[in-house]
Amino acid sequence: MLLIAMVGAGYFPELLRAQPAKGKIGYLHPVTINPNHITFSVLAGEWRRLGYVEGETVLTRSGEGDPQRLPELVRDLTGKGVGVLIAVGAQAVRAAASGASSTPIVAFDLETDPIQAGLIRSVARPGGNVTGLFLDTPVLAAKWIQLMREMVPALDRVAFAWQPSAGRSQLDVALRVAENLGVETTVLEFSVNDDFPSLLSAIAGLKRTGIIQLSGPGITPVAEKFVAAATQINLPTLSFLGEAARRGFLMSYGPNQRDYFPRAVQLADRILGGEKASELPVERPSKFEFIVNLRTARALNLVVPPTLLVGADEVIE
Template sequence: MLVRRRNFLAGALGLPFVRLSLAHAQSTAKPIEIGFVYEGIGAASIPRAKAFQEGLRSKGYEEGRNITTVIRNGESHPDQFEPLVRELVQRDVKVLFAVGPAMTRLAKAATPTIPIVALDLESDPIKAGLVQSITRPGGNLTGMFFDFPDFAKKWLQLLSEAVPGLARPAMLWDPATGKYQADAVSEEARSRGLSLQVLPVRSPADFEPAFANGVDAKADAMLVLSSPLFGTNPKLIADLAIQRRLPAITFYPEFARVGGLLAYGTNLIDLFFQAGVLVAKILDGERPATLPVERPSRFQLVVNLKTAALLGVTMPTSILLRADEVIE
């Protein structure tokens, strides 16, 4: 009994030391590296990365304490995308967060083992071969996708309401995003009897010539599709639309807030936060193969009446009553 009691006391006295040692080890362990690869410009990635990190922190993963986000920006130059993805894969990050359709495809091709969380608002993940199904992706990739072709109808419907007699809309399209949304808009335009002009844009330097081409072709409105290229340059596009006197609509609410006429889409900052939560689930041990793909569930209609006045557009009551935000 004496020996047993001494062993018990020694073990009991050692417990605080063991716990202290574990806590010390955790506090001094190297933070987990998470890759963050973004197609757009660095300045635009700052608030997005912050929201992503907030999502992680809501689940106990704090930047600088137990995680480190390794951020790489493509600066809207497609030739830089593949080397950035390759760098993060070679670095063997714990999870790779890929933003945009091009980065998502490159990440999927670059590694069959590193877990990937995608934020791709321009692809159908099943048709693109990125996942096997929405509920069970089945591979090393899951994420946030926006595969709602019916949204094209909403954009054209709103433009038609705002611009009575709409006949010749133009459409800014980034070929790097693929043809999924562009085909949906083209089909809807045909069903409405509209003559749609497609304007491919590959970099910010193409914006002004594209608008000029639209005006030369007698465009009476502009629809700007979803793309990281457009989402990171809302002010530039809004200013060009006003200069060219083209009523314009896009997916990004920020577009209307910085001077565009109309926006109908989702809050990107919310999506980046949710992507951070998805990454945290993987860090907690869940597998992308069984983590269902998520989609935006909240959408905002933002109307800028200041811009409407500048363009001579009388915004109909039908739009104003549905608007979530009206800028006067």
């Protein structure tokens, strides 16, 4: 009892620190493992909190924008004895699922319908070696369109900015939702290495168009370039990532990244602690954030409706 009381009072601070890691986590991103990247920085904070150390009990690999490298990186990580693999984005998840069938996988995939893709049997009980973070895209797509219509009452159509490397799952759902809502759409295919002014000029014209950027890894580092090109030709923009609005997008609506993203590491930690991926339910976000960038609104000569300002979790002046 005395020892418990002394620990609680802080006499042995080393006992209050994170406990030693239970095994190795592999982390695979198709584009970057830059410590400043939002996904990496949020997850790194969580695995450090839980006692994992990069280079020792967390092994990180990046495809550096080349999807052909992903299968090789999966083999490298499994060969180094990782007990669980966190795979970010649809491409990395597909590479992990096909190349590491005996390794538990925590998918960080905000683009794919996991049941339709055959990754899991159900959200509540995945049933195989894959669990993780997946979005409810139909609900989100309807919200994105609603916000764009409210922000731009004269809107004629929505352009879904889509990375083919992410797969068609999210795009097809968004197109169906738009059709059900009677909204005209066009698809803007892009990669993070594109010449954005040239790309976006193709959809500028007589029709008042709003761009909804679908999720995909590697978007955040190029958000400022993308939105600068869009604003130059008077195209309002919306992203699912809050960080994109902080970097200039007109709006964002999606999961609270700092609440949702750490759950990938928590799932990995539970798996290393003995729980089975097949029995760990898929994690859906429970907190969402809506951000409005007034600087961008002014640059687009838009008057933000009071209802949007009142409903915003964050307003960037």
